[in-house]
Amino acid sequence: MEQSYLLTYLLAIPLIGSLLLIFINKEKEQLVKYFGLAVSLIAFVISLIIYFGFDNQSGDFQFVEKFNWVRGLNISYHVGVDGLSMLLILLTTFLTPLTLLSSWNGIKKRVKEFTFFMLILELGMLGVFVSLDMFLFYVFWEAMLIPMYFIIGIWGYDRRIYASIKFFIYTMAGSLLMLVAIIWLVVYSANILGGFTTNLLDLYKTGPTIDKSIQGFLFLAFALSFAIKVPIFPFHTWLPDAHVEAPTAGSVILAGVLLKMGTYGFLRFNLPLFPQASLDYAVLISVLAVIGIIYGALVAMVQTDMKKLVAYSSVSHLGFVILGIFALNQESVQGAVIQMINHGLSTGALFLLVGMIYERTHTRKISDYGGIAKIVPFFSFALLFTSLSSIGLPGLNGFIGEFLILIGAFKSTVLNSWWFTVFAATGVIFAAVYLLWMYKKVVFGEVTNHNLDSITDLNLREKLVLIPIFVFIVWIGIYPSTFLNVSSKTSEKIIKLVTSPQNQIELGKVDAPK
Amino acid sequence: MQIPIEYYLILSAFMFSVGIVGVLTRRNAIVVFMSVELMLNSANLTLITFSSYLGDATGQLFVFFVMAVAAAEAAVGLAIIIAIFRNKLTVNIDEINILKW
């Protein structure tokens, strides 16, 4: 196959864009905004080109590029996409221009710096999804924290400093254990392969050969890092703070893409690298996931702050994704993958909507609202639509993901119990309770707060931000095959790797053939 | 008659110890500074001693390096002391303890 440099172009666009941005006069805010939007749109177009060139029928990495970077340690710039990262790349490049557009008026100070950090953030996120080298991955993984730290810390609300430091240190602390595990893994592999390498594809071969007891530790080290990012209960408390204090664009990217890196990490690293440990710990992590689903939903139910409510709902939704991943069958993993996208769209849109109404009223307290259906009809419709997508109404996107995850978990041989599904499914009830309850209090009823009388409905720009998301919400709900097909082969491959009979025999879950 | 090498080394060690004691006990920054110079010179003496004892010129060459560095250090050090004196009107190093937590 002809060597393709598309992934490098994809990474280069936000990088070059952000560098060029430095030379724009910061007084020219309009120019800065249009420039940032244009750059992110170009990145989106390139990701679409990659998507159209992507072969659904292959579970392998495509558009692979490899150049030596640190020769002595055999570290290379090694990138490629498979079905899993393809979808997440599309989500990233899709959401970035929308968030830039959404913060057109919301960001009033240091517009240039903001745009700069957003572009760098996009680079970091894309880098995480395309890296096929442990070292390269780790660099992007950590680097991405920095722009997010500044976005929360500079453009956030009142307690932004606390939130940004908490976010930074919490995630960083988790990553350090992963770094130790990476080093162990690489040194171990060097002994087997007879040469030092951080190439993920090589490590895939050596990882499963690690002795069971050590595999467990490595698994946990990786898992902790990803669990904090997802976040899995009980590592979730940075999330409400970060979400509430972050500006709208930050929340959207945080919920839409950053959280997916944790789940992506599980699928990309934990499962294939440590298949035996994955089977060992599947039940434990699924239990935490189910606790997270219910717990997140219950706590979301009693929030008084709209953004915090949505933040806790993320904990609940991501619990579904984790449950799907560790139920380890085709239905559940495919469901988890599609649910990652769904959550990015639905929760992203919820944050956008909360941000839009906040710009008008400067309050996020639910009790300050009531009866705005009359005043802002389009907003009310949009909020209802997004809520319905988020609570998993059939015909919209959320249902596809949740249904596949639950049905997969139900028949999962790895979890081997109905109770996971039974408890997780109560999350579906609670989701309706907290979102529609909020909806009722905010949108229905009589107008009691007369500050609300003068607010205006969504303008064209805001509609332009929301409508593309809505299109995908319906698309995934009605015809999910477009997206499911992309990741189908990849999921199949990962599951086969983990649940291969050999693994199960070693764990004593299946009797050895006589 | 040649003076035995031990004599030089003992002198050098003595000078070094005087320097250390000076650095540790004196309050005046200038005196501390001079004690440091004394320690450097004791090191120089040792270098020269071994150089001549072993018939190797390298040691003497290094003495020049040390003297050059010492001179540079003296220049910078004195400049700092003057700057501090202008600020705090003292060169008593007990009172100069701003470099803490």
Added chain:
Amino acid sequence: MIHLIYLTVLFPLFGFLFNGILGPKIKNEKVIGIIGSGTIGIAFIIAVGALFETLALPVDQRLTIITLFQWIDVAGLNIHFAYQVDQLSLVMSLVVTGVGFIIHVYSIGYMHGDKSFWRFFTYLNLFIFAMMNLILADNFLLLFLGWEGVGLCSYLLIGFWYDRKFEKSTTASAGLKAFIVNRIGDFGFLLGMFLIYSTFGSLIFTDVFSRALSFNVPEHIFTLIAIFLFIGATGKSAQIPLLVWLPDAMAGPTPVSALIHAATMVTAGVYMVARCSIIYASAPTAMMVVAVIGVFTAFFAATIGLVQNDIKKVLAYSTISQLGYMFLALGAGAFSAGIFHVMTHAFFKALLFLGAGSVIHSMHDVQDIRHYGGLKKYMPITYGTFLVAATAISGIPPLSGFFSKDEILWYSYANLGIVFWLIGVITALLTAFYMFRLYFLTFEGKEKFDSHKTHPHESPKLMTVPLIALGVLSAIGGFIGIPEIFSGDHGNLFHTWLAPVFKSAEIKLMNIGSHSHFEEILFMAISIVAGVAGIYYAWYAYLKKPAVADKTASRFKGAYNILLNKYFLDEAYEASVVNPIVKGSENILWKIADNRIIDGTINNLAKLVDNISGTIKKIQTGVAQSYALVMILGVLIALLWLIISYS
């Protein structure tokens, strides 16, 4: 037209999109109303066409599946947007589009002048769209799409007047309650689907049902599946224990109550259980549960209906009660009798609600029957049709309700036993009583409203014509299901038509009772007597000697209060389920577990590091000499160690 059946789904969808997008700009009630009801009318015509086409087919080939496109394809789960046209789905489609069309037309008159006229028709069309998906689906998942879709429309329409108060709370709260209670039911439905998929490896009706016959599945699995699905049905069809939402659903506009909360949506549970007849037939325990819940709900709701004073509330409890009858039929294994009652009930209950709407319309939104009276002469058409419907629901021959209700009672005796029959008959008596209490208080007797302020008048043609249409259906609709003993060789037409759908289930049950014709006629006579007795007592207590009613109420004050407050069911749920969860989440989970324990641990960890650093940082005194001393000591120790280790 069978192959165009998907248009019965797409036309309402078109109406929904058209009115939803263009409605606010058109603002012309005529256009919106014509589009809104016209699309349903066309759907009805197509359904009728499909019916005749199916009738022309041989009996064993009356099942057609129309596949549109693929929905989900993951591993063994291969679901299409595919519609199944068979005897059962055709009956339901005809009822939904037919009654739906009538109610749409009625709504043009009823909603005239409402500022959100377009929104009303948007929701109604969306409802028909979802309902048609529910009925025509060829698999559980698509059925579930419709199932939740109708729930959504119910939510939206109950809260249609979102800024109005309703009883102690708001219409929006009533809508929310409906949605959430339904979700609890859907939770059961979901689990049922999961269990079906993991047992039979498919969610497509034809696959599942044929495998249910051929696979060797233990009975307890069938029981579980049946119970899970039935939980879904209790939510949607407002049965014990999930019935609390339906009375509150009356907060919506009256046509909504007629269409969704009487004629169509609430019968979805009955349809679903009938659709899965083979699964229920394989699970006798579950059948028993269905029957017990059904008969108990029928009785329970009827007792509450006795004392309600809101015209719509009476009808709401009557609906719950009639739904209980339907489940009793299903539990008795009389699936086609259940569906028959679904149909006749759709006619007369929709008529009752529309009649009530007509009354409310002319009484300027007064809904308390104690303030009506003597309306007969002001609104003759409403009066006449209402009387037909009330007689029908009371089970007086030859109106439609008689045939369907009597069939259910007969089967409950034949297949379940005398106790079920007895409760059923008592319920029939209560039904006749409260329906005619409602009728007498509203249309007969003295005028109890202020005739200077209120001028009752007959409703416009747009509303009365639908009433007449439904009146005709209520009167003669029962004749297609005349029991075998009367119709002779032709047999029960309705039964014969549906027989192929329920054939395998009925074979499995093998409960063709060997009872004599005499018994059947005797029991029929008893139930007629019960109906007449109920009507007579209502006449006696509310028209002849109005004091009797009040006296009875004050004599049994305790019981009266319990009934008036619906057995305090709402309060009980509030105290035992809602409050513990909300308070627990707020006070324990959020404020203690999350803020103090989990986040507290993290923050305390940070504080601990901070404290330790704070202590050790004191070592850095800033005095250069002490640093030098430490350094020299270190050097000395190193030297000493070297000397010792060398010597």
